[in-house]
Every structure is written in C-alpha cells, then in structure tokens.
Amino acid sequence: MSEGFNQSRVFYLLVKGLFKGALSLYFKVRVRxxxxxxxxxxxxxxSNHCSHLDPPFIGAFFPGQLCYLAKEELFHNPLMGLALRGLGALPVDRDDQRGSSGPLRLMLKLLKEGRRVLIFPEGTRSPDGRLQPLEEGVAFLSLKARAPVLPVFIRGTFEAFPKGASFPRPGRVSLSFGDLIWPQGFLQDGAPEREARSHMLKAIGDSLMVLSEGHD
Known part of the structure; x- marks a missing residue:
C-alpha cells in the first residue's frame, strides 16, 4: 500500500490548478x-469532515502538496483514480480501514519522510455537519513524528454535497485555518504518552470548535 509512493510535483500542481479553477467557478470560496x-x-x-468535497477543497486551496488516504473503491474508475493520485491520495482497502494500524503506519512513514498529510480525525463523515468526537490517531501521529498539527474547519460542503446526494449544489464554502499546535509542549516534564495524547487531542478539538464558530 505504501511502498514507492512518489508524488509528481508537476502533475500535482496541474491537477490542483484544474480543481481550484473548477471549484472557484462553481462555488463561492473563502479561505482564511x-x-x-x-x-x-x-x-x-x-480537518472536520462532512462531505466527499472536503479533500479536493483542502487539497486545491492549501498552499503546498498534501498526502491523504482515500477508499480503494474510489480508484477503480481510471479517470477518478488518476485525479486522486494527482492530488496526493493513497488508496486504503477495507481491511486496512478496519484495522487502524495499517493507515497509521503509512501516515507515520510519510511524516517521517518530511511530508505534509491531511487527516480527518473524526474518522468518517459527520451525519449532520457538526463536529463529531475525534479519534486519537491524529495526536498519536503528531507525538510520534514530532509534527505540528494545523487545524482547519471547512464549512458549506455538508449543505452542498451531504451523504446520499447524487450531485453537489452550488453555494458558499469557507476554509478557516487555525494556529499550529506543536507536540513538544505536551511532552514536557516526562508526561506519560497516554496523558500527552489526551491533552493534545483536546487542544485539537478545542481549536476546531473555535474555528467552527466563525462566521462568513
């Protein structure tokens, strides 16, 4: 699943530019x-997660290359698979998703290679557009890789393309990026790893909640 991942910068920028242009034409987008x-x-x-639109929006408007995981079934369509890979997506099969150690190992490997990765710490799409409880994998990865976390709250994609919708509706979409959360501060004074993970996860959740309360 993870061996030999080589993300072409030229192809990434090409696909990213196409997605950014198309999304900007169809939606009214604001990035803060x-x-x-x-x-x-x-x-x-x-990021919070409430729509299949979230990864392409964040990938298109984030200033740099990102890697993220996507369901293997999405790659079965050759054109879709090419676009997903162009935007830095890596396929994960259902067995890997049921056992989280596989995806976590892959994310940790990418972080230790110095990459930037996109994670949806709720684990799945929100059923109502509101922020759901976070899984601790994001804090585990940050502490293990000594990689800071950049929270982002995306608003408007749930209304545009919720679960069960066949085609997205045009509307307003905003991406609000918060302050960096550094893992080193949670490891001071020899705090146990489980305690550090818990405190860091709370800090990430609090940041997302603050970002969710912003207004367009």
Whole structure:
C-alpha cells in the first residue's frame, strides 16, 4: 500500500490548478488564516469532515502538496483514480480501514519522510455537519513524528454535497485555518504518552470548535 509512493510535483500542481479553477467557478470560496504564513514540514493538516468535497477543497486551496488516504473503491474508475493520485491520495482497502494500524503506519512513514498529510480525525463523515468526537490517531501521529498539527474547519460542503446526494449544489464554502499546535509542549516534564495524547487531542478539538464558530 505504501511502498514507492512518489508524488509528481508537476502533475500535482496541474491537477490542483484544474480543481481550484473548477471549484472557484462553481462555488463561492473563502479561505482564511493562511495569509503570509510559512508552514513547516512535516505537518499534519487536521480537518472536520462532512462531505466527499472536503479533500479536493483542502487539497486545491492549501498552499503546498498534501498526502491523504482515500477508499480503494474510489480508484477503480481510471479517470477518478488518476485525479486522486494527482492530488496526493493513497488508496486504503477495507481491511486496512478496519484495522487502524495499517493507515497509521503509512501516515507515520510519510511524516517521517518530511511530508505534509491531511487527516480527518473524526474518522468518517459527520451525519449532520457538526463536529463529531475525534479519534486519537491524529495526536498519536503528531507525538510520534514530532509534527505540528494545523487545524482547519471547512464549512458549506455538508449543505452542498451531504451523504446520499447524487450531485453537489452550488453555494458558499469557507476554509478557516487555525494556529499550529506543536507536540513538544505536551511532552514536557516526562508526561506519560497516554496523558500527552489526551491533552493534545483536546487542544485539537478545542481549536476546531473555535474555528467552527466563525462566521462568513
């Protein structure tokens, strides 16, 4: 699943540009919190998740290359598979998803290679558009790889393309990026790993909640 991953920068920028142009034409898009920022590598971009539109939106408007995981079935269509790979997606089969160690190992490998990865810490799409409880994998990865977390809250994709919809509706979509959350502060004074994970997960959840309360 993970061996030999080689993300072409030229192809990535081409696909990203096409998606960004198409999304900007179809939706009214606003991006906040990235102006004038220099982001480190490795990096975990942690987003809420309520629509299949979330990965292409974040991939298109994030200033740099991202890697993320997507269901293997989405790659069965050759054109869709080419586009997903172009945007940095890696296929994960159902067995890998049922046992989280496989995806976590892959994400950790990518982070240790100095890459930036996109993670949806809720684990699945929200059924009502509201932020769901976070799974601890995002904090585990950050602490293990010593990679900071950049929270982002995406709003409007649930209304545009919720579960069960056959085609997205045009509308407003906003992406709000928060402050970096560094793992080192949670490891001070020899705190046990489980305790550090719990505190960091709370900090990520609190940041996403604050970002969710913003207004367009």
């Amino acid at each position: 919190g990235l102006e004038g920022r220099e982001l480190p590598s490795p990096l975990i971009v942690a």
